[in-house]
Amino acid sequence: MGNGFESIILPNSITTISHDTFQSCGKLKTVDIPNSVTSIDQCAFAWCSNLNTINYSGTMSQWNSISKHSEWNMDCPEITVYCTDGDISLN
Numbered sequence: 001m002g003n004g005f006e007s008i009i010l011p012n013s014i015t016t017i018s019h020d021t022f023q024s025c026g027k028l029k030t031v032d033i034p035n036s037v038t039s040i041d042q043c044a045f046a047w048c049s050n051l052n053t054i055n056y057s058g059t060m061s062q063w064n065s066i067s068k069h070s071e072w073n074m075d076c077p078e079i080t081v082y083c084t085d086g087d088i089s090l091n
Helices: 060-065
Strands: 008-009 031-033 055-056 079-083 086-090
Touching: 031 079, 060 079
Parallel strands: 008 031, 031 055, 055 079
Antiparallel strands: 079 086
16 A cells, blocks of 8 residues: 555445555554444554544444454554544554
8 A cells, every 4th residue: 555645535335444455554644434344354554653543434333343353453553533423542
């Protein structure tokens, strides 16, 4: 994917964020994820050292029901997921 992007807006047609998709995108700060996403694979956002904001177009319950590999956000800073009905802090 490269590492020059500071923000990414994923289209509503996305259902899976695949293995290593944004890995090591060091400038990436913000990602907009649609509620069509049902899974986030291993290392999808690993080593994104500046990622601190995820704007999610669904509810907190929908975010929590996404199948996420345990290392999807490995070595990222604290991320806040902004959902339609509240915020979730991830370490």
